[in-house]
Structures are given as C-alpha cells and as structure tokens.
Amino acid sequence: MAKKKKYYVVWQGVTPGIYETWAGCQLQIKGYPGARYKSFKTKEEAEAAYLGTASDHMDTRILAKGHSPESQSVKPSKADLSQFEKDIVWDSISVDAACSGNPGLMEYQGVDTKSRYQFFHQKFELGTNNIGEFLAIVHALAMFKKEGKNTPIYTDSRNAIIWVNKKKCKTTLVRNARTEKLHQVIQRAETWLKNNSWNNPILKWETKKWGEIPADFGRK
Numbered sequence: 424m425a426k427k428k429k430y431y432v433v434w435q436g437v438t439p440g441i442y443e444t445w446a447g448c449q450l451q452i453k454g455y456p457g458a459r460y461k462s463f464k465t466k467e468e469a470e471a472a473y474l475g476t477a478s479d480h481m482d483t484r485i486l487a488k489g490h491s492p493e494s495q496s497v498k499p500s501k502a503d504l505s506q507f508e509k510d511i512v513w514d515s516i517s518v519d520a521a522c523s524g525n526p527g528l529m530e531y532q533g534v535d536t537k538s539r540y541q542f543f544h545q546k547f548e549l550g551t552n553n554i555g556e557f558l559a560i561v562h563a564l565a566m567f568k569k570e571g572k573n574t575p576i577y578t579d580s581r582n583a584i585i586w587v588n589k590k591k592c593k594t595t596l597v598r599n600a601r602t603e604k605l606h607q608v609i610q611r612a613e614t615w616l617k618n619n620s621w622n623n624p625i626l627k628w629e630t631k632k633w634g635e636i637p638a639d640f641g642r643k
Contacts (some may be wrong), residue, residue: 520555
C-alpha cells in the first residue's frame, strides 16, 4: 500500500511555510533552535494551521516529553546547555517581541527558556517593538500570578524592564482607530501592574554572551 501523502507546516524554522515532503521540512528545522512544525493529512488542514500558531495545534504533553519527530519542539544540544548552564536560569520563561516596521505589525510571545515551548503569542495590527516587549513581560507576570508561581522571566529589553518597574509604558505611539485596541491593552497592563505585586525576578538576557533569546522570532 502506498504511503499517504502528508503536508508539513513549519511555524518556526529557516523558512517558515508549508512543505509537501518530510525531507523538505527537515531542511528548515534541522539544527534550528526552537523549531516548531507538524504534519497534516491534507493541504487544506495545513494551510489553515499555518495561519494560526504552533501552540494551537501541538500537544503540550508531546512537547514536554519530546515524542514524535514530526510534532515536537527542537531542544538545545547538550553542548549548548553545558556551555551556558552555569549562567542561565533554565527553569524560566523568555519573552520577546517583533515588529515589521516601527511602528508596524507587532507581535510578542513567551516561551519556556529550555524547551522553547510557546506559552502565549499575541499579534497587533500596529505597534512598536518596545510596547511588545513591555506587554510580553506583563503577560508573563499575570500568567504566573494566576498559577501562584515565582518563575523568573528573561527579556533582552532594558527599556521594557524599566517600564515594568515604573508600571508605565512610556510609548509615543499615536492613539487612533488603528492603535486603539493596543492602547486599551497597554492601559490594562499598567492597571494590572499598579494593582498587583509579584516576586518573579525579571532578568536581562545577555545576548552577547548567550546568543539570541529563546523567544526570538528569528527575523534579524
């Protein structure tokens, strides 16, 4: 019996997209830190999945245990871990933002520092990188507050750390119809910071020493 054709979605890899062969998919994910990918039975399912995020379609148990070569998060090599394990707090979350233009289409995410499992991911029509970095930290703080955890949070943005400590997003982004939703989210974040306390250490990711933060979108 002929093997049924599969379609492979690569959300995070050398070149994200949809691939019709496992070999083509492997070229995009092999050796790529934090690669996120999964196979689908039909092209239609793959196209629909690609419009979403990896966390919408990947089972957290599979990610955690590292099962199934076609639906897992690629973990750092043992060499990488041994090089940095004395400096990095691996039991932590890493956050980062990306912006297509400044301002432009903005998104942020939070991932497990060691496994790269994606805890959250948000997109906005128009924003700035600094806003995304700020919101990502607050998102992580609020998430851990609900869970009663003091998990450390890594960010590579000094501005975001300052803004969070001052409980104020110092953005100059114009407020209009396109940015109204984002400004409302910023206000909610500032209100949360003023009304809540936390013990989560907010740590600066040392990019020059350790490379790109695990939550990096890989678009530099």
